[in-house]
Amino acid sequence: MESSEKSNRLFNTDLLRSFVAVIDARSFTAASRHLNSTQSTTSQKIMRLEEAAGVRLVDRGRDGITPTEAGARLLGYARRILALNDEAAAVMSGAARAITLRLGLPEDFASGRVTRALADFIRQHPNTKLEVTSGLSRDLNRAYLQGELDLVLVKQHRGEARGAMHWPEPLAWFQGAGHALDECDPLPLVAFPSNGLYRTQMTAALDSAGRRWRLVYTSSSLAGLLSAIDAGLGISLLPRRVVGLGLDEIPSLPNVDAMEIAIHQADPNTPFVSEIVQILADAVGK
Incomplete structure (x- = not known):
């Protein structure tokens, strides 16, 4: 009987939802706001979940709250349990x-x-x-x-x-294979429209390094930018993740801090939202 009660407490959805919120926010304070609760209540729920699991689930460090090895194992199950619970609730309520x-x-x-x-x-x-x-x-x-x-x-x-x-979203400079555009003065740049991502970082980094530049191609489409770079129109600052074969990274240009x-x-309690979040998280993590 005691073992059965422990299992039920371990998979209590309220405790699991608090656990997921704390790990995602990396903070008890931020998670409590997200849950419309108090920090002490959220902390108590994590302690109850740890007591039920029989192991420590979170670490408190300078970089915020992170899961222990056991917590990381539980996290995937918690997301799946919450997704199924939300789906069942939505179906039963119509x-x-x-x-x-x-x-x-x-x-x-x-x-x-x-x-x-x-x-x-x-x-x-x-x-x-x-x-x-x-x-x-x-x-x-x-x-x-x-x-x-x-x-x-x-x-x-x-x-x-x-x-x-x-x-994190690491950035790097790229040019088309076989095009030594990084030796040009001024540098020909390919970029998103004004105020678009990476454009301000790109020009600010070059200005700080004393490199002259000129804008030769602008597009709101990533595919358009990649095509222009591949054709040798210019160079650009882009996430390493989106650049495939055919483009060369330029290590000689100044480093730029990663984006994220x-x-x-809007509402984590909306049915099926947790499933969509997991789909997106899986895509980013690969």
Whole structure:
């Protein structure tokens, strides 16, 4: 009987939801705001979960709250349990027939494995409507802040806004294979439109290094930028993640601090949101 009660306490969804929130926010304070709770209540729930599990689940360090080895193992199960719980609640209440999720994605994520995973989600939840908007991160973030999107994956400056989850986005300089454009004076640049991501960092880094530059090509499309770089029109500062074969990295140009990828969600209790967040997290982590 004692073993059965311990198992039930371990998989208590309220405790698991607090655990996931603390790990994602890396802070008891931020997680408590996210949960509309108090820091002491959230801390007590983590302690109850640790007591039920019989192991320590979180570490408190200078970089915030991180999962222990046991906590990392539990985290994946917790997300799956919460997703299934939310789905069951939605189906039983009839909410699944009326749910519309509005998702915003940058262009480089709105294809490939993310699209396939979202298609699988729709097949599994045919009564849930998923509206996906693709665009520049600044436009997606503006729409999210105006309440036009429920969930967004965006690129942002590190620490700009605390998201539900976030990852570093290392940047590097690239040019087309066989094009020694880094030797040009001024440097020909390929960039997103004014105020677009990476453009300010790119020109500021060159100005600080005393390198002259000129803008030769502008596009709001990542595919357009990659095509221009490959053709030898100019060089650009881009995430290493999005650059495939055919482009050469330029190590001689100044280093630029990494950006970050963040997931922002309006209401974590909306049915199926946790499943979409996991799909996005899997895509970023690969």
